[in-house]
Amino acid sequence: xxxxxxxxxxxxxxxAIGAGALAGESLRVFFERDAIAVARDLLGCHxxxxxxxGRITETEAYFPDDEASHSFRGPTKRNGAMYGRPGNAxxxxxxxxxxxxxxxxxxxxxxxxxxxxxxxxxxxMMERRxxxxxxxxxxxxxxxxxxxxxxxxxxxRLLDRPPYALTPSxxxxxxxxxxxxxxxxxxxxxxxxxxxxxxxxxxxx
Numbered sequence: 001x002x003x004x005x006x007x008x009x010x011x012x013x014x015x016a017i018g019a020g021a022l023a024g025e026s027l028r029v030f031f032e033r034d035a036i037a038v039a040r041d042l043l044g045c046h047x048x049x050x051x052x053x054g055r056i057t058e059t060e061a062y063f064p065d066d067e068a069s070h071s072f073r074g075p076t077k078r079n080g081a082m083y084g085r086p087g088n089a090x091x092x093x094x095x096x097x098x099x100x101x102x103x104x105x106x107x108x109x110x111x112x113x114x115x116x117x118x119x120x121x122x123x124x125m126m127e128r129r130x131x132x133x134x135x136x137x138x139x140x141x142x143x144x145x146x147x148x149x150x151x152x153x154x155x156x157r158l159l160d161r162p163p164y165a166l167t168p169s170x171x172x173x174x175x176x177x178x179x180x181x182x183x184x185x186x187x188x189x190x191x192x193x194x195x196x197x198x199x200x201x202x203x204x205x
Contacts, residue, residue: 021167022087023160030168031086035061035109039192042103042111044169049148050162052121054138055169056113057197060179061190064108075108081156083107089164091145091155098142099151103159114141114180114191117199124149140201175204 022030031038039061047053075083081090081104088104102110116138118125125137125147138144145151159166173195178187180202193200 021160021165027087027158027160027166028085031103031105033105035063035105035111036190038103038105039111039190040174042113043174043192043194044172046119046165046167046169047113047116047148048120048165049150049154050121052124052148053165054116054119055194055199056116057199058113058115058191058193058201060112060114060192062102062110062112066185082110084156085158087159089155089157089159091150091152093152094142099145100141101145101148101150112141113144115139115193115199115201116144117197118147135198139199177204 020026030041039059042056042059045056047056078092079090081088082102084090084104086105090102090104090110091099092102093099101113103113104110118134118137122134122137126132128149129137129143129147131137136143137147154163157164175193175195176189177191177193178189179191191204193204
């Protein structure tokens with residue numbers, strides 16, 4: 001597991017490598033890396049699902065030897081997509097109600113997409129979410145999936161395949177902090193966000 005001491009302090013800049021939509025080899029190269037590096041570089045990238053989406057503003061990193069990760073006890077029927085190819089989508093349900101979207105990095109490691117800033121398909125997002133408050137549409141992993149129409153039907157699918165599209169970003173200022181809603185390995189600063197963004201699940205402290 002990467003130690004907390006290996007983390008870069010918040011406020012540094014990062015950004016996706018390359019240019020143009022991530023597809024094929026560029027998708028593999030981007031995701032076949034340490035989950036912390038990927039979680040930082042995803043910030044600012046534009047994610048869309050059937051044309052509905054926006055700029056990723058908040059992420060969390062998870063590793064196979066991380067007690068908070070679904071992969072901690074190895075492959076199962078539920079987490080099988082976490083052991084797929086780099087750039088694979090891993091979707092699971094929490095509380096029996098809400099879907100969560102993750103992007104696979106190296107086998108058993110993934111990045112949870114916690115929030116995004118709506119940019120395209122906003123009227124449909126509002127309809128799905130039942131609110132016209134822009135900052136609340138995708139301010140959490142469950143809200144994000146509902147707004148973008150994400151469910152288990154598009155699990156275990158590469159991000160360069162329909163309905164997904166992921167476009168890299170220029171570097172953005174980054175803050176980091178503890179992950180949300182977990183009790184194991186809870187102190188590591190593996191939650192990342194765009195500094196100053198209004199489109200987060202919770203403020204960084």
